[in-house]
Structures are given as structure tokens and as C-alpha cells.
Amino acid sequence: MSKLDAKERASGSHQGQAPAPPGLDTNAILKYQWKQLNHITTDAIATLLKKVTDKEWVLAQCVISISDDHDTIRVLLEHGLQLTETVMDDIIARCELGPQTKIDWIRAAAAGEPLSQRSSQALLAAQLSGHEILACKYRWYLLKYLNRLATHHELTIAEKEARAKEEAKVARIQKPKSSHDPFDPLKIEQEPEPVSNLPLITGTYHSFRDMDLAGQACVFAEAGFVEGIRILFTRHNRETWPWRMAIVGRIPETCPTESYQDLLPQINPSTRLEKEWALDNPWRDMDWAEVAELRTLVFGSPDHEMYSYMEQLALTIEERRAAHGGDEAAVLDMATIQKEAEELLPSPEDFPAPNERLSHWYTNRALAIDRDAGQMIEARRLIQWGTNHHIPHLETISEDLEILCKILYEIKPESRTPESRAFWSSTVLELSLQQFSQMDPMEVVKLCLATTDRSTIVQDIRQLVLPYLTVIIPRRWQRHDQAFAPGLGLPPGLDPNNPMSYLYAYLLSQSPEHLSWVGAVVEASKPVFEFEERILSNDMDLAWLTLSCMYGCRRVDEWKVMSDMIVCLPMFDQTEDVDEAVDKVRRAELRKGIFLPGGGDFIQPTANDRPRIPQQIDPINMYPAFVKYAPTPGLMQHALDTLEQHLTAAETLARYDLPVPLSWFLENSDSEASQKQMITKMARLASGGPEKMGERFESEDEWMLLLEDLIRLRGGEHGGGVLGLASEQDIYREYLAGVLSCGKFGLAKAILFPHGLLPPLRLATAEKLVIDSSNEMYNNATSGNRHQGLMKMAYECLQVLPETTNIRREMDLIEATHFMTSTYNLTAPNTNTTILPLQIRSTENKLSLVRRLIMTKENAYRDHAAMLELAIKLTGSAQKKSAKQHVEIQVVGTLIEAALQEKNYVFAMQQSERLIDLLRITGALDLSPDGSPRMRRLAKSSSSLNVTDPLTSPSLQNKRPPSSVLAAPRSTSQQWNGQPEPVKPWELFLRVGSESAGRDYSKRLCAIGFALASCPADKIESVLEIWRSLEMESVHAPVPEADPRRGVAGFMSTMMDRTGSTASTHSNHLASGHGHGHGQGHGAMDRGGQGPLAEIIGRSRSPALDPRRENTMGSEYSQEGGRRRDKLKSLVGSIWNAS
Secondary structure, eight states: OHHHHHHHHHHOOOTTOSOOOTTSOHHHHHHHHHHTOSSOOHHHHHHTGGGOOOHHHHHHHHHHOOOSOHHHHHHHHHHHHHHTTTHHHHHHHHHTOOHHHHHHHHHHHHHTOOOOHHHHHHHHHOOOOHHHHHHHHHHHHHHHHHHHHHHHHHHHHHHHHHHHHHHHHHHHHSOOOOSSOTTOTTOOSOOOOOGGGSOOSSOOHHHHTTSOHHHHHHHHHHTTOHHHHHHHHHHSHHHHGGGHHHHHHTSOTTSOGGGTGGGSOOEETTTTEEOOOTTOOOSSOOOGGGOHHHHHHHHSSTTHHHHHHHHHHHHHHHHHHHHHTHHHHHHHTHHHHHHHHHHHSOOOOOSSOOHHHHHHHHHHHHHHIIIIIOOHHHHHHHHHHHHHTTOSSOHHHHHHHHHHHHHHHTSOGGGSOHHHHHHIIIIITTOOHHHHHTOOHHHHHHHHTTTOOTTTHHHHIIIIIHHIIIIIHHHHHHTTOGGGOTTTTOOTTSOTTOTTHHHHHHHHHHTTTOHHHHHHHHHTTOTTSOTTTOSSOOHHHHHHHHHHHHHHOOOSSOHHHHHHHHHTSOOOOOOSOOOHHHHHHHHHHHHHHHEEOTTSSOOOOSOTTSOOOOOEEOHHHHHHHHHHHOOSHHHHHHHHHHHHHHHHHHHHHHHTTOOOOTHHHHHTTTOHHHHHHHHHHHHHHTTOTTTTTTTTOOSHHHHHHHHHHHHHHHTGGGOOSTTTTSOHHHHHHHHHHHHHHTTOHHHHHHHHSOTTSOOSSOHHHHHHHHHHHHHHHHHHOSOOOTTSHHHHHHHHHHTTSOOOHHHHHHHHHHHHHHIIIIISOOBOTTSSSBOOHHHHHHOSOTHHHHHHHHHHSTTGGGOHHHHHHHHHHHHTOTTOHHHHHHHHHHHHHHHHHHHHHTTOHHHHHHHHHHHHHHHHHHTOSOBOTTSOBOOOOOBOOSSOOBOOOGGGOHHHHTTSOOSOBSOOOSSTTSOSSSOOOOBOHHHHHHHHHHHOOSSOHHHHHHHHHHHHHHSOGGGHHHHHHHHHHHHHHHHHSOOOOOOTTTHHHHHHHHHHHHHHTOOOTHHHHHHTTOOOOOOOOSOGGGGGGGSTTHHHHTOOOOTTSOHHHHHHHHHHHHHHHHHHHHHHHHHHHHHHHHO
């Protein structure tokens, strides 16, 4: 061998051409030369391999030798096959299997069927020699490689053609680049490498011949090389078909379905089983060496090739397991490893596969196309292909794809509103088939109409919703699809067995804010249309839906839409009479089902006369309520008539800017208080209200139209309208209140006193109405001037009716307010602003205002007549004598305080006389018959005087008014902004008597005498001390000079007047024997000796004394008086002489 080797290296001649050296084996030389070949050629096969007589060595070389030339490999493989042609005959002959076994063997190989049982047992029982087993193995591999060679050649041609087409397609799409590109002058940017220069996916024959064809088909699928899959299915169907679903599932989801639709699983409609690959066309028929029994005998198993692939797979998994961290990590991550193994070679599928498995595959493939590629159309084509080829259970996903494709491709978002376009981009385009398939019908309907509006809702319903509800949903219910059970997702109360209930629910949910959408649907459902043309073809459903949507609408500007909807409704036959009592009960049940509080339970009002609290309404709850309320055509027509009546009333209210939803009429149909409240609103606010003085009404005709509308809403004289619970008196009363509040007094008078007709209101009601309207204006007035503004209107309002006592009282109040605010500008308490009329009315003790006016306004007390008139008008006491006298007493007391504050003692004394007269007239003082106060018995003691309070006398408890009058300040420094302190009458008399300057001691003593008669018991001693002090002052006062005009007579008259007013302690004893009483005389202070102190000094000449003692008392008084006059004359004479 070394010599031969050296010779070959030296000569460099062609292998096999040199003669063999003597003494060497020819086979050895040929084998050596064969092994030294760099490239196998057909000539080398003919000159070297075919001359080798070592058959097993030649077969081995035929199996292991490789070349890039397919023709050379084919010649080599065919040569090996020729060497094994006689192996079968040798086995039959040696094992004595017989000719029948040979025939059966050849037949089974040609037909691709198993051997007969006898032949199979005979063959499996044969004992093959080692050479025979080796020869059979070589033949099996030679056949396999020959088939792989042909397949590789076909795949290479197909891939090159596919790449050429792809390059041509890309070239058509791409714009040719200019050779003078200004943006790339240096030609830095390189052209992309052509596809034809890339390595082939098929690879080389050397790698392909032992490759797992199922795995290679998966590689072809992932690369989109569909033709390669088709070739493998055709030429090697037995090796690839069990993995058909995994292979086709690896095709990119972006590939058009039509490009691989022949590879998709199909079902034979006649057998209802999966179809086999129709194009199965192997390169040749099965050889005898490929019979399963022989492979079992030779390789130990008919699937020995698969075991080999599994061994390779196990090695690959082991490598990946090591990459994951070894055995321990592999245990922890078996899920990942199993996933990787599945990716390498999925589990084979049975043939025929179960129909459920095929359905599941199609569904998963469609979901993957939508999820990974976003190509809904391709997913739909895939499902359509499977449906057309009898794949079962694809109806649901096919229907989902049909609706979803319509939503995606038939709706034009550019024609919708900006909000709809935004929703389209953010929601609809992002919606996956998986998400859509999990939606219930209610959600699907909402999605179909998610971008709709008034102009497109009819079109969207026809294109999207109706096919879904009228075709798809019934089909699913017929299939008893558990995922789409009847009523799934439907709000309670709607018919679950009617697919159109989902559309009803959507329209009901949109009606509160988008009633025009419902109006468009109702208009497209007119009974005049053909049944197939109507969206809502059931008349009762249409009426129920319209009632619920109109009453459930919260907007108050959709009257035109509502009117159009009513016109589109069908007319039902009035086959039954509706009893009002029964209908009232039914209306109550209707309200109970409609008006729901937050918790969902109906709250029954506690009283019918109380207005109901508005509750949240839901049109979806209204629908079943109306179904129950109007279940028959007759009752439905009654409900529609009521609806039309409510709509007319709502339009009337809206015309006066008082819009209410239609549900208001249902809610308040039995609420008298709410209906009266609405009448009040119409009467007061329809014209613009008193704030705008009714400026919305340009003439009295509009006012009269308002009255007609009010009466019409009531239902005329007999009622029955939407405001029928209110009486005509209520309407006229509220209407006239509105007329008066806007200053239309002439119109009000014309309505109250119609010519030739009875007045609409009773006089007492009209009087109260006028007074209330005047009071409202008075309270809202910002000025007390009755000649302008609201105060003027308030005064004129009272003149609408003839003057009555109550009206006169209100007029007096207005006049008094005018006097206080305009004449004297009386300010509000604690402010510098003029007091408001409302503040005057809200003052509980209005005499406090008069008191504050007198005490704070300079010289106001001098206008005593005006102050007294002001007080009487302000308190409304002009018509009540006792109340008037009480007011006069308090006002005169205030005048006295103001005069004393200003040190006007003369005026104070005059008003004191007036106060005494008033007290005497009213019986507030206990006077003797001559007008002087009766004195209480006094019992002297060493420490105090025990006094019996005259206020506790039974004779005075029911006659004397309260002893306190308006509070008065005790000094000029006290302010008059707060509540004044109470001042007693006796305090006033005491102050007048003690503070008055001058020499009029008789009047001063008289005033203190009245104070002494009416003061509390604990004050008698102090008051008496003051009286005694004043008495002594009067006695010792210097005698005034004689008046030259009067002479001695004048002087004596003065002294006699002074002496007549003196007193002695003897008067106490005289007074102690008399009881209480009062006189009715006037001017007690003007009668000198008969004043209030007459009883105290014992000189009273009362004409009411006991007749039996009258003469005796008169003579005693005469004698005592004579002695004192004589004594006084002598005293005066001595003084005169001395002077």
C-alpha cells in the first residue's frame, strides 16, 4: 500500500489508471483509489467502484459517499440498488419461504399494504444471516437516499423559482434608485443583497438526506415556503402527514390563506372523516425492503427511523437542559423544556383526526391570525374555507368574524364625529377576535352602535345589528350554545326569548340623552312600511318602546322629536273602556315600577297632598312597567292618548319657559300639591316674573292666553287634564296672584269683576289674595316711599278691591312706613342705612320703632299728633278702641320721656295730664269719684311701711293693662339701638313731678300723687318722701312779688292758690277709711284742689261721698278752711306792714 501511495503522489496521474503492482490485491487497490478521490464522478464509479468485488464494502460506499452533483449521486445509489436486487430471492430460497410468500411479499410492497398473516408469520420467523440483514439495511437506505435526492432536487428548483418571483415583486414595488443620488454622492449606501444570493432553505443534499422531513417541513412553513411543504406532503406523505397540522400552523399568519388553503385539513362529506392528502405521489412504489415485517426483522421496529429522530431530539433536549442548568434545573423548568421539545417536533396527529380536533385547530389558527397579524379578513377566509370543506363547529367563530369584519370595514369612521373617530381608534381597532368572542349579545350591540349618531343609526342597525339579532342569535340558540344562552347580558324585565330585546335595551339606555336616535329608529319602523323594511316590526313592542323612551328622556328640548315619534306610532282599536278608578290603581302600580330611589325600593309618599321628591328614573325599568300597564291593544291606545296629552301639556309648559320631562306628569298624576305648585309657577314665572315685571308678555292678550292654557291644562270645567286635581278657584287665585305681582292691576280688576258675570273668586279669597300680593311687594321693596317703586305698587294693589277693614290696615301700614322712612329717615338698628319695609314688618313690637323715632329724632316729640297717628297706623289699632287707647298711653309716655330728655318740662307736664286722662278713661288707675287717686292704707312702724300693692287688687286685675310701657333711657347718654328697658307709668309721673322746674307745685304734687298711688309697695316710702319734700318746698317757697296789674288782690290770689295746695298729716287719717274706686271725670289736674293729691291731704270734695255724711263733712271742711284763711290773712297783713 505504501508503494502504491508513493506512486500516486509522484505521478499525479488519474486515479485507477495505473496498473496494479504485481503481488497486490486488485480490490485493495481499487478501494484505496476510491478513498483518495476528492470528487466522486460517474467515471470513477464505473472504473473503480463497479470493479470492486467486495459487495458489502461497495454498498457501504454507496451509502456514505456524498457529492454536490445530483447525477453522480443517483448513479452511485442506483449501483448499490443493483447489488441488492437478488437479496429477496436469496432469503426466500434459503429460508424456504415458498413462492406464495414471495408473491404476497411483492403484492404487499406494490400495494403498500401489510403482508397476509401467514406470510407475515413466516417472514418474521425467518432467521436471516448477518450478510442478509446488512444487505437489507443497505437497500433500505439506498432507496431512502434516492428518494431524498429526487425531492431535494425538486425543492431546490421550487425554491429558486419562488425567490425569483419574490425579487420581481419587490422590484415592481421599489422605486429604482438614481445613479446620481444627491444625498449619497459617495455611494455609501449599499444596495440590499438580492434574495437569490441568500442560502437556500433546502440546504445541501448531504444535510437533507438524513433530516427529519416533518421538522424540515416546519422550517419551510416558518419561512413561508409553502411549495416546499406541498412537495414534502406529495413525495413523502407517510413521513410528514402525521404532523400536518403542526406544519401548516407554522406558516406565518401574514401569509394569504389562499396561498396554502390546499394544505388545510378537510373533511370528506360522504364519510364525515378527514380527507387524506389528495396529491400523494411518492417517487416510486414501496419496495420489498420497506415492508413493515422486514423492517421489524431487520431494524427491530417498523418505526426505527422515528426512533432515530427521537434519539436526535433527545440529544438536542439534553443540550438545552444543560443550558438551563443541569438536571436539577431541568426538573424545575420542565414546562420550558417540554415547550422547546414541542417546538422541535410536535406530537403526531392521528389520521383521520377527530372532527373536534380539526375545529379546534381552525379556531386557534383564526385567533392567531387576528392576534399576531391583525388580518381579520384572512381569518375570515380561513374559517370560510374550513366551513366550505365541512369542518364542524365553526359557525360561532364564523359569525363573530362576519360581524367584526362588518364593524371594521363597513363603517367609515371619517364620516363620524370626532368623538366617534377617537373611540374607533382607541377601542374598535384594538379589539381582538378573542375579546369579541367573549362578549355577550348586549355588548356586541353596544359595540356595533358605539360610533353611531342621529344620521347613521338606522344604517348601522340595518347593516350590523339586525343581521346579528335576527340571524346569528337565533342560530346560536338553536345550536344550544351554552355561551349564548337566551337572555345572557340582557337587563331584567325584558323578554329573554326575543333577540330584539337587546336592541330595545340599547335604545332605552340611550333615550335619556339621545332621544333623536330612538326617533330615527321609530320613524324607520312606521306601520306604513313593508314588514321586511321596518326595523321594529312588532307594533306593541314599538309602542312600549316609544312610551318608555319618551317618558324616560331627561332632556326638555326634544319636543319636535317626540311629536314626530307619536305620528309614527300605529293606531290600536279601542276595544275596551277604561274605568277611571281602575286606571288610578294601575297608574299607581306604574309609578311604583318606574320611580325608583337609590336603594331600588319604591317610596310611597306619606300624604297625597305633599309633593313627591323626584326620583331617578330608568327607561329600562319603564319598559316592563308599561308592558304590564298596557298589555292589550285597547289599553295601549289609552296609554298613547295619555302620552299625547302629556306631550301637549309639556309643549305648553315649555312655551312659558317652564319645561319638565314627560315623566313629571306620570309622577305627579295623583299629587294635588305638585299640580298646584306647577300652576303657581306658570302664573308667577310665565310672564318673566315680578323681577322683570312680566316683560315677556307684550299685551294683555298674552295674559289671557295664559289663563286659557291653565284652564285647558286642568281639563276645562270638568277637570281630567294634567292639572285636573286643582280646582278653578286654585287656578284663578294663582293666576291673579301672578297678575298682581307684575303690576297688572287693571287686568286683575277686570278679571275679578267681569261685566255681566259672577266673580270667579269669593270676596274673602280676593281680599286675601290682594293683601298677600301687596305684602309681597311691600316686603321686597327697598324704599319706604309709597310714591315710587314696589311700595307704590303695593299701595295700588290694595286699591283693586273696595276698601275693607283689612285693606285699610295694610294701607295704614304703608302710609306709616312712608312717614318713618321718607319724612324722618328712620335707620335700621345698629346701622346708618334707612330701615327697610321688610324690617318694619318683621319687627315684633312695632311701637318700639315709634319710640326709637321719638327718642332719636330731634323735636319729633313736638309733633305729638303725628306720632300718635303714626303709632296707630303702624300697629293697625285704628279700628279697635281698647287697642288704640293702649297705643295712645304708650306713645304719650314716650313723648313725656322725650320731653324730659330735652328738659321741656312744660310739654312733659302737659302730656302727663293727658296720660292721666287716658289712664282714667281706660281704668288703668284706681281713682276716686273726683278723679284723684285712691291711696292705700299705711301702717307705720319703726322700721318700714307695709304697703298693699294695688296691682293685686281683684278689682284691677282684669281692668288694668300691663304696667310697662316702651323702654326709655335713664339718661341722654343711653343709646336706642337695642331693646329698651320697661318704664312704669308711676316712674313717669315721679320724674315729671320731681324734675319739672318752676313754681307750679300743685301740678307737680298732683303728678307725684299719681306716682304714689300706682307705684309698687316697696317704692311707696321713697315716693312719699319725695312728695313730702316737695310739699315742704312749696310751703317755704318765697312769696312771689305782687303783680302791679293785679295789686293786693292778685297777690292774695297767688297765696290762696299756694295754700290750697298744702297738706297736713291729717289727710292720711282721712284717706285710711276709704276703699278703692275710680272716677270718670276729665281734667283732674286742672281743678286745683280736686287733683290727685286731694285725698292725701284730706281736702278732697268728692261729690260721690256718702250722702249721710255729706253735710257734716262739708261743714267741717268749711270751718277748717275759714280758720286757715283768717290765719293766712293776718300773716299776710303783718308781712305787708313790715314791708
